[in-house]
Amino acid sequence: xxxxxxxxxxxxxxxGKDTILNELFKRTDTAGYAVSxxxxxxxxxxxxxxxYHFLTREEFERRIAEKEVLEYTEYCGNYYGTLRKxxxxxxxxxxxxxxxxxxxxxxxxxxxxxxxxxxxxLPPSWEVLEQRxxxxxxxxxxxxxxxxxxxxxxxxxxxxxxxLIVNDDLGVAVSDLEAVLRAEKLRRSRGDELxxxxxxxx
Amino acid sequence: xxxxxxxxxxxxxxxGKDTILNELFKRTDTAGYAVSxxxxxxxxxxxxxxxYHFLTREEFERRIAEKEVLEYTEYCGNYYGTLRKxxxxxxxxxxxxxxxxxxxxxxxxxxxxxxxxxxxxLPPSWEVLEQRxxxxxxxxxxxxxxxxxxxxxxxxxxxxxxxLIVNDDLGVAVSDLEAVLRAEKLRRSRGDELxxxxxxxx
Numbered sequence: 001x002x003x004x005x006x007x008x009x010x011x012x013x014x015x016g017k018d019t020i021l022n023e024l025f026k027r028t029d030t031a032g033y034a035v036s037x038x039x040x041x042x043x044x045x046x047x048x049x050x051x052y053h054f055l056t057r058e059e060f061e062r063r064i065a066e067k068e069v070l071e072y073t074e075y076c077g078n079y080y081g082t083l084r085k086x087x088x089x090x091x092x093x094x095x096x097x098x099x100x101x102x103x104x105x106x107x108x109x110x111x112x113x114x115x116x117x118x119x120x121x122l123p124p125s126w127e128v129l130e131q132r133x134x135x136x137x138x139x140x141x142x143x144x145x146x147x148x149x150x151x152x153x154x155x156x157x158x159x160x161x162x163x164l165i166v167n168d169d170l171g172v173a174v175s176d177l178e179a180v181l182r183a184e185k186l187r188r189s190r191g192d193e194l195x196x197x198x199x200x201x202x
Numbered sequence: 203x204x205x206x207x208x209x210x211x212x213x214x215x216x217x218g219k220d221t222i223l224n225e226l227f228k229r230t231d232t233a234g235y236a237v238s239x240x241x242x243x244x245x246x247x248x249x250x251x252x253x254y255h256f257l258t259r260e261e262f263e264r265r266i267a268e269k270e271v272l273e274y275t276e277y278c279g280n281y282y283g284t285l286r287k288x289x290x291x292x293x294x295x296x297x298x299x300x301x302x303x304x305x306x307x308x309x310x311x312x313x314x315x316x317x318x319x320x321x322x323x324l325p326p327s328w329e330v331l332e333q334r335x336x337x338x339x340x341x342x343x344x345x346x347x348x349x350x351x352x353x354x355x356x357x358x359x360x361x362x363x364x365x366l367i368v369n370d371d372l373g374v375a376v377s378d379l380e381a382v383l384r385a386e387k388l389r390r391s392r393g394d395e396l397x398x399x400x401x402x403x404x
Contacts, residue, residue, distance in 0.1 A: 120390075122396070122400070125399070125400075126400065126401075152401075155397075155400055158390070158397060159390065159397060161390050162389065162390055163385065163388045163389055163390060164388060164389075164390055164393040164396055164397070165388055166396070175384070176384065176385075176388055178381070179380075179381040179384035179385040179388070180385045180388060182377070182378065182381035182385070183365070183378075183381040183382045183384070183385035183386065184385065186365045186366060186367055186378055186381070186382060187364065187365055187366075188322075188360075188361065188363050188364055188365060188366055191360075191366040194324070194366055194368070195357075195360060195361060195366070197327075198324070198327075198328065198357055199328075199354075
């Protein structure tokens, strides 16, 4: 059984990372979503353990103290983070663990797990990204400008990622991500065990 | 249009690289086989420009002198090599060029084209490889031992390749190679132009 790997997927808002990941999980079950934990209250329809692990502030802080949180951030007075157990559970099943986290969290994961694989999803262009944010129809002009500015900051981190996927056509982007998951396991840098199985010569 | 890349595929005899490549080319036309050149006489059924570019010794040497041969070797009194034009023709169509060459030639290509991508195909085990060579029924025991020894030498180069694919199940191996071709284009190291298109910040 091929060992599962730890993948991080990041993208600015409006790049469609949720849609891409939802499609991916429809196509394959060799990878699973490592559900984030948060102290914010569940929104309508959100299910504990599916959308987030909803924790109290005390519980979250206890887990931080016990080094059970791989990375976390505080945003608008709430903690958001990744529990070690979410990742370990997937890897121990031989599946890939996919973390959907923002750029600072991704850099944190990279420092702790140099063998993790980081994927950044890009919009086709700034113009398309702005258009997509506008089309949601839920954001004020001010909010759109703020999100676009935020996207520019996040894109500054893309150079530190391992793979860049442009989400122009959804089906293509999902197939790109599938190919990345598959090919990354075949990289020579992950093949020491395989070569050793052929003896000292290899 | 994504630029075509130069891929090298190597494998010891009996690992099924011809079968894998034939299947690959049935599935995709974004990659093409960069046909090798040789001075040996065509065998029955071999077509000039398809199986090999058949050249006279004088012609081959003229091309070497004119730096039109990317890599070559002499084997049993005949030249075998890769013409620059075979590769350029594919790349200029925006397709990937796939070279099927042995390990020394591959190392040569890597030196000249550091951005090339090298794929090594492995048998599931030494036992399976020997069995496959035996099953051909065309080789003497002596020849099988010689080929196995040769395979061990070649496998010693696998550590210098970028990807390792085990040919256990043919369909899986072809899909692995397809994923490698696709994912390799998405690697951040090949994405400077893409990031630049988002401006200085990226």
